[in-house]
Amino acid sequence: MKRIEAIEEIMKEITDEIVVTSCGKISREVFATKDRPLNFYVMGSMGSTLPIAIGISLCKPSKKVVVIVGDGEVLMSLGTLTLLNKLQKEQKINNLILYILDNNSYSSTGGQPTVSDAVEFRLLCDCKVIFVEEGNSDIPRISLKPVQIKERFMEAIREERK
Amino acid sequence: MNLKFGIPDTQLKDRIKDVDINCTSEEEALGICAGCILCGEEPIFYTQNSGFLRCLDIITSLFIPYDIPFPHTLLSIRHQPKHHETCGKVTKKIIDLLGYYRIEIIEEKC
Numbered sequence: 033m034k035r036i037e038a039i040e041e042i043m044k045e046i047t048d049e050i051v052v053t054s055c056g057k058i059s060r061e062v063f064a065t066k067d068r069p070l071n072f073y074v075m076g077s078m079g080s081t082l083p084i085a086i087g088i089s090l091c092k093p094s095k096k097v098v099v100i101v102g103d104g105e106v107l108m109s110l111g112t113l114t115l116l117n118k119l120q121k122e123q124k125i126n127n128l129i130l131y132i133l134d135n136n137s138y139s140s141t142g143g144q145p146t147v148s149d150a151v152e153f154r155l156l157c158d159c160k161v162i163f164v165e166e167g168n169s170d171i172p173r174i175s176l177k178p179v180q181i182k183e184r185f186m187e188a189i190r191e192e193r194k
Numbered sequence: 195m196n197l198k199f200g201i202p203d204t205q206l207k208d209r210i211k212d213v214d215i216n217c218t219s220e221e222e223a224l225g226i227c228a229g230c231i232l233c234g235e236e237p238i239f240y241t242q243n244s245g246f247l248r249c250l251d252i253i254t255s256l257f258i259p260y261d262i263p264f265p266h267t268l269l270s271i272r273h274q275p276k277h278h279e280t281c282g283k284v285t286k287k288i289i290d291l292l293g294y295y296r297i298e299i300i301e302e303k304c
Contacts, residue, residue: 072232074256075259076251076255076259077225077252077255077256078251080221080222080224080225080251080252080256082225083221083222083223083224083225083226083228083229084225084226084228085229086225086226086229087226087227087228087231087233087237088229088230088232088233089229090226091197091234091235092233109219109221109222111218111222112222114218115215115217115218115222178259178260178261179260182260182261182262186232186234189232189233190234
């Protein structure tokens with residue numbers, strides 16, 4: 033399965049959930065598949081996608097938070113999987129669904145190998161691992177500036193409160 | 195709701211007894227703070243200066259380009275023993291470069 037096909041499968045089910053996606057081509061493929069204000073694209077700061085999503089999950093316990101990251105991204109903050117596991121076990125987070133799209137490579141930078149074949153992510157926390165092919169689809173860059181992504185996301189969150 | 199996140203530090207230990215989540219790294223704690231701020235909350239971030247320097251990527255690649263307000267921060271600056279010396283010297287200069295003036299600093303005597 034190609035990564036964008038996995039993303040299409042995930043995004044097909046999305047209605048009113050918050051979606052947080054990792055840097056590189058994953059955010060671009062989510063943007064191309066189903067862009068919406070409740071998508072927060074983390075375009076840099078590799079390794080920070082899951083922490084950001086945990087913060088959102090803690091503050092919005094009644095909303096489902098879907099997180100889509102690559103293996104390279106999550107390897108950079110592996111400790112956060114253990115924190116998530118603790119928060120899940122203590123029932124402090126019940127609303128975060130973590131998808132790890134694992135192609136054992138840094139696809140966005142040319143397919144250099146990662147060490148994801150040496151770890152079983154599902155032993156570290158409750159998450160869904162989808163093994164996908166290495167490689168990228170031919171999709172444009174995200175046409176929004178970071179500030180626009182933030183402003184419309186925060187506006188959508190404020191609307192939720194009303 | 196002022197949720198508090200961070201990593202312990204000797205100088206901060208009396209101030210951080212009520213931390214909500216003991217994180218696995220400072221940049222993780224700051225990332226969680228960013229998520230809270232995106233939801234309109236005002237989290238508090240505890241860190242030692244060496245951990246603050248671990249956060250330079252998330253500050254320069256997320257907080258500044260996305261114009262996310264920096265959380266209320268309690269920062270401990272260490273100068274001793276020897277392994278703290280260099281980090282102690284550069285921390286305030288880096289905070290000035292970033293333009294973050296609202297960080298509450300507890301500094302060890304040189």
